[in-house]
Amino acid sequence: MSESHSPEDIKKHVRTYLMVFGSLAVLTIVTVAVGYMELSIWPALIVALAIATLKSGLVAAHFMHLITEQKMILHLLILTFVFLGIMFILFISAYNDQEGLLAVANLI
Amino acid sequence: MTNETEPDFHAMEGNEGEAAHEDHHHELSFWRKYIFSTDHKMIGLQYGFTALLFLLFGFGLMLLMRWQLASPGEPIPFIGWLFSDETAPGGIMLPEFYNQLGAMHGTIMVFLGVVPLAVGAFGNYIVPLQIGAPDMAFPKLNMASYWSYFVGGVVMLASFLVPAGAAKAGWTSYPPLADIETMGQTMWLIGMIFLITSSLLGAVNFLTTIIQLRAEGMTYMRMPFFTWTQFITSFLLLLAFPPLEAAGVLQLFDRLLDTSFFLPSGLVVSGEVLEVSGGGSPLLWQHLFWFLAHPEVYVLILPAMGIVTEIIANNTRKPIWGLKLLIYSLIFLGFMSFVVWAHHMFITGMGTSLSGFFQVTTMIISVPSVIILSGLFLTLWGASMRFTTPMLFALAFLPMFGLGGLTGLPLGLAPTDIPLHDTMYIIGHFHYIVAPGTILALFAGIYYWYPKATGRQMNETLGKIHFWGSFICMNGIFFPMFFQGMAGLSRRLYDGGASYEFAEGVIHYNPIMSAFAFLLLLAQVPFMINFFMSMKKGKKVGSNPWEATTLEWTATTSPPLAHGNFEETPSVYRGPYEYSVPGADSDFTPQNQP
Amino acid sequence: MDIPYTVKSRPDTGVYNAKLGIWLFLASEIMLFGGLFSAYIFLRMGAPTWPGMIDGHMYTRASEILSVPLATVNTMVLIASSVTIVMAWASLALNDFKKYKMYMGITILCAFGFLVIKYFEYAAKFDHGYLPEDSTFLAIYFVMTGLHMLHVVGGIIVNGYLWGPGAKMWKTNPEQFKHRIEVAGLYWHFVDIVWIFLFPTIYLL
Numbered sequence: 001m002s003e004s005h006s007p008e009d010i011k012k013h014v015r016t017y018l019m020v021f022g023s024l025a026v027l028t029i030v031t032v033a034v035g036y037m038e039l040s041i042w043p044a045l046i047v048a049l050a051i052a053t054l055k056s057g058l059v060a061a062h063f064m065h066l067i068t069e070q071k072m073i074l075h076l077l078i079l080t081f082v083f084l085g086i087m088f089i090l091f092i093s094a095y096n097d098q099e100g101l102l103a104v105a106n107l108i
Numbered sequence: 109m110t111n112e113t114e115p116d117f118h119a120m121e122g123n124e125g126e127a128a129h130e131d132h133h134h135e136l137s138f139w140r141k142y143i144f145s146t147d148h149k150m151i152g153l154q155y156g157f158t159a160l161l162f163l164l165f166g167f168g169l170m171l172l173m174r175w176q177l178a179s180p181g182e183p184i185p186f187i188g189w190l191f192s193d194e195t196a197p198g199g200i201m202l203p204e205f206y207n208q209l210g211a212m213h214g215t216i217m218v219f220l221g222v223v224p225l226a227v228g229a230f231g232n233y234i235v236p237l238q239i240g241a242p243d244m245a246f247p248k249l250n251m252a253s254y255w256s257y258f259v260g261g262v263v264m265l266a267s268f269l270v271p272a273g274a275a276k277a278g279w280t281s282y283p284p285l286a287d288i289e290t291m292g293q294t295m296w297l298i299g300m301i302f303l304i305t306s307s308l309l310g311a312v313n314f315l316t317t318i319i320q321l322r323a324e325g326m327t328y329m330r331m332p333f334f335t336w337t338q339f340i341t342s343f344l345l346l347l348a349f350p351p352l353e354a355a356g357v358l359q360l361f362d363r364l365l366d367t368s369f370f371l372p373s374g375l376v377v378s379g380e381v382l383e384v385s386g387g388g389s390p391l392l393w394q395h396l397f398w399f400l401a402h403p404e405v406y407v408l409i410l411p412a413m414g415i416v417t418e419i420i421a422n423n424t425r426k427p428i429w430g431l432k433l434l435i436y437s438l439i440f441l442g443f444m445s446f447v448v449w450a451h452h453m454f455i456t457g458m459g460t461s462l463s464g465f466f467q468v469t470t471m472i473i474s475v476p477s478v479i480i481l482s483g484l485f486l487t488l489w490g491a492s493m494r495f496t497t498p499m500l501f502a503l504a505f506l507p508m509f510g511l512g513g514l515t516g517l518p519l520g521l522a523p524t525d526i527p528l529h530d531t532m533y534i535i536g537h538f539h540y541i542v543a544p545g546t547i548l549a550l551f552a553g554i555y556y557w558y559p560k561a562t563g564r565q566m567n568e569t570l571g572k573i574h575f576w577g578s579f580i581c582m583n584g585i586f587f588p589m590f591f592q593g594m595a596g597l598s599r600r601l602y603d604g605g606a607s608y609e610f611a612e613g614v615i616h617y618n619p620i621m622s623a624f625a626f627l628l629l630l631a632q633v634p635f636m637i638n639f640f641m642s643m644k645k646g647k648k649v650g651s652n653p654w655e656a657t658t659l660e661w662t663a664t665t666s667p668p669l670a671h672g673n674f675e676e677t678p679s680v681y682r683g684p685y686e687y688s689v690p691g692a693d694s695d696f697t698p699q700n701q702p
Numbered sequence: 703m704d705i706p707y708t709v710k711s712r713p714d715t716g717v718y719n720a721k722l723g724i725w726l727f728l729a730s731e732i733m734l735f736g737g738l739f740s741a742y743i744f745l746r747m748g749a750p751t752w753p754g755m756i757d758g759h760m761y762t763r764a765s766e767i768l769s770v771p772l773a774t775v776n777t778m779v780l781i782a783s784s785v786t787i788v789m790a791w792a793s794l795a796l797n798d799f800k801k802y803k804m805y806m807g808i809t810i811l812c813a814f815g816f817l818v819i820k821y822f823e824y825a826a827k828f829d830h831g832y833l834p835e836d837s838t839f840l841a842i843y844f845v846m847t848g849l850h851m852l853h854v855v856g857g858i859i860v861n862g863y864l865w866g867p868g869a870k871m872w873k874t875n876p877e878q879f880k881h882r883i884e885v886a887g888l889y890w891h892f893v894d895i896v897w898i899f900l901f902p903t904i905y906l907l
Contacts, residue, residue, distance in 0.1 A: 007796055010792050010795050010796050013792060014789065014792055017785055017788055017789065017792070018785070020785075021781065021782070021785045024781045025778065025781065028774065028777050028778060028781065031901070031902055031906065032770060032774050032906070034906075035765070035770065035902065035905070035906035038763065041907070044906070044907055045907060048902040048903070048906060048907055049902075051902070052898050052899050052901075052902055052903075055898045056895040056898050056899065059781075059784060059891050059894060059895055059898070060891070060895065063784055063785070063788045063887070063891045064887075064888055064891045064892075070715060070716040070717055072319075072715055072716070072717070072722075073717070073721075073722070073725050076725055076726065076729055077725075077729065079347075079729075080347060080729040080732050080733065081732070083347050083446050083733065084732060084733065084736045086446060086447055087351065087399060087733075087736060087737070087740055088736070088739075088740055088743065090395075090447070090450070090462075090465075091395055091740045091743065091744055092743060092744075092747070093461070093462055093465075094391070094395060094450065094458065094462055095743075095744055095747045095748065096747075097458055097459035097461050097462040098457050098458065098459060099457075099458070099459025099460065099461075100456075100457040100458050100459055100460075100463075101456075101457025101458075102457075104457060241706075242704065242705065242706075243705060245705060245707075245719045245723065246719070246720075246723060247705070249723075308727075308730050311726070311730070312723050312726045312727050312730075313723075315722075315726050316719050316722045316723045316726065319715060319722060320706075320707050320712050320715060320717075320719050320722060321705070321706060321707070321719075346726060346729060346730050346733075347729065347730065347733050348733075349730070349733075350730050350731070350733035350734035350736075350737055351733060351734070351736070351737030351740070352737075353734055353737070354734055354735075354737030354738045354741065355737065355741075357845065357849065358738075358741060358845065361834060361841065361844075361845055365833070365834050365835055366834075366835035367834045367835050367838075367841035367845075368835075368838060368841065369741065369745070369838070369841060369842075369845075384835065385835060385836055385837045385838060385841070387745065387748070387749055387754070387837065387838040388745065388838060389744060389745060389748055391744075392741055392744045392745065395740075395744075396737055396740070396741065399737075672704075
């Protein structure tokens with residue numbers, strides 16, 4: 001991210017901040033509305049996570065300046081999310097694959 | 109736009125940090141200089157002394173256990189009277205006390221001894237010097253890291269004194285047992301939270317320092333391997349510890365607020381159904397714990413590999429064979445360490461898909477380790493070997509770590525792991541890596557860098573006695589464990605297997621192994637004498653007694669300058685191991701030589 | 703002693719030390735909350751119904767126990783505070799200290815507002831006799847929102863310091879002070895993002 005910000009740059013940023021705020025407010029309402037629709041678990045999960053990802057993407061990109069940030073920071077975040085993803089996927093797989101336990105239970 | 113307050117340009121000196129004003133050679137008080145220091149060298153020494161004391165304490169716990177294993181049911185000699193009726197009535201160790209010793213020996217050695225010494229002491233002291241930095245990026249955070257570690261250590265020690273004593277559910281704190289254990293287990297969790305915090309703050313500091321404060325000309329590929337190992341280790345600490353911190357919080361909730369994160373429904377304790385909501389999963393704890401604990405074992409070994417690499421290059425007068433390959437292997441190893449953890453859990457009832465996945469990743473992770481070890485072995489070929497004390501320890505590391513690693517192969521494959529899991533074989537496997545592996549490397553590091561920190565060299569004769577004594581005794585303690593494990597002898601048995609008929613063939617090793625353990629203690633005496641004696645009586649040396657190439661030796665005094673380390677910030681022109689360069693004036697060319 | 707790149711950015715990395723430091727810290731925090739989310743997923747997968755049986759009552763939706771309206775308000779409060787803290791930083795970039803104080807002040811007030819609403823939420827549970835020990839749903843609800851709340855408190859302390867005694871640095875080293883606000887802002891936005899995920903996961907799904 002460039003160090004020196006001219007007043008014009010900052011004012012442009014301020015406009016962006018306010019637009020992002022507006023979007024976040026709208027998306028929050030959408031989230032709650034979809035919540036009240038009481039969809040079944042899979043569609044509900046996908047929609048909720050998609051909206052949450054969009055909202056946090058906006059916060060990260062604009063409020064946290066990631067959109068103009070150095071590549072190094074982005075690489076760090078990608079690495080972190082890779083490990084996070086690995087943790088989620090393997091935990092879920094571990095829960096699903098307890099075949100050994102069932103096999104032992106059947107023996108009894 | 110109106111300015112309410114204009115910055116006071118006169119008060120600023122156009123300097124970098126807020127601390128610029130304080131940099132005018134005023135003497136620090138005793139407290140600021142030695143106790144609440146923000147200087148990485150002092151903090152490194154603080155970590156070093158504290159960690160060595162904890163290692164000695166953890167060693168003491170082990171000696172009590174080995175006494176019990178050698179003579180189960182016999183009163184502890186000489187010091188038996190020190191123990192209360194709760195722990196060892198009449199000097200005869202109760203099983204509950206044995207379990208406390210086991211759990212705390214592991215916890216203290218790993219979290220209060222080895223990691224603080226390898227990372228907190230060596231990392232803090234050496235890394236800024238090796239990269240040409242005046243200090244760590246965040247000196248005050250560094251101080252906070254040390255004190256967080258110290259508090260964690262105090263909590264852990266204090267847990268021995270509470271009713272029913274310290275944690276006794278293993279260093280792994282598995283629920284449901286850990287959830288319902290006595291108060292000591294709560295203190296274990298609280299202690300761990302302080303220790304984890306210390307490591308996280310340290311990791312942030314190390315990573316920022318290495319990325320931001322490398323001197324001019326020090327590209328990543330010119331960084332010494334020791335700094336590389338600290339770099340990768342810090343990534344492991346940063347990203348792997350937090351899930352365990354989360355798990356620790358959950359277990360604290362289970363213990364203090366009666367939640368059931370890890371307690372399944374319908375759990376029966378002492379004949380009665382536990383009055384909790386249930387619905388929890390003991391398996392969840394294991395996954396969260398091992399998600400950290402596997403990368404943690406790489407935290408235990410990587411700094412050791414780094415130390416050994418520095419010493420081998422220096423004492424063979426050769427560049428490290430395949431340095432770039434070793435660095436890439438290190439990075440790959442760091443990444444892989446996150447996806448192998450469930451090889452600690454093959455007997456938890458996982459199906460073949462999951463088990464297959466973890467077997468494959470575990471087999472793959474052995475490759476980079478072998479590459480690194482091979483590179484170090486190949487460096488020895490054609491070397492002008494100097495058998496100094498540090499070099500003896502470093503050389504011994506290679507086959508010892510090799511043996512430890514090889515014994516891990518059957519453990520990485522589920523069919524062979526299943527009969528060996530939770531037997532003495534495992535204890536032998538990991539102790540080979542940590543004791544004749546890492547600890548020998550840490551000793552190597554002490555002998556190697558002692559002249560840098562003190563300006564004096566340790567005595568070679570005492571060093572060699574220390575080496576041979578330690579090397580022989582460690583093998584004597586741990587090698588028979590493989591036979592015991594293969595015969596089916598379980599770990600964590602307070603009588604060493606005396607009550608099991610099938611163990612008869614291997615029980616006789618116990619007294620021999622215990623004898624070696626006590627001899628190992630004896631072997632540390634020359635080290636302790638040497639360490640303290642040499643501070644006053646050791647041979648005085650200059651800034652580079654080992655004729656090494658890296659910046660900590662070539663760019664500053666011994667000990668380094670108190671303020672900012674270097675007279676002037678060094679510039680780096682070459683790689684870290686330019687020994688015996690053809691056509692050069694001498695057999696080593698410093699990194700900062702143009 | 704001068705630590706390089708405390709204020710100026712290092713040319714090849716493009717960042718100053720504290721910025722890298724805070725992002726590294728946030729990476730570890732992602733793994734911390736990630737660990738808790740993994741626990742949530744694991745426990746929910748293992749539960750026959752969710753939220754399930756609590757004190758004899760069968761609940762099929764979280765909104766039957768938790769107050770979605772209150773949490774929605776809290777979400778808006780936190781998002782607003784995220785805007786105000788970045789506005790605080792922008793004000794400093796434009797050399798307007800008074801505006802900085804105003805925006806930072808509003809940020810802190812919003813944070814307190816969040817805590818007040820949380821107080822009412824928790825109090826309603828306790829009054830009903832609903833404690834963490836009564837079900838895994840409640841347990842994970844209290845732990846996750848509680849840990850998040852502790853992070854809000856931490857933010858209040860840091861932001862409060864930077865609004866009050868810490869603001870003196872604007873006079874002596876404005877560049878470094880601006881950096882501190884940027885770094886504090888990054889932490890605060892992270893706290894906001896965690897809630898953005900926490901809210902639908904716990905209250906709506």
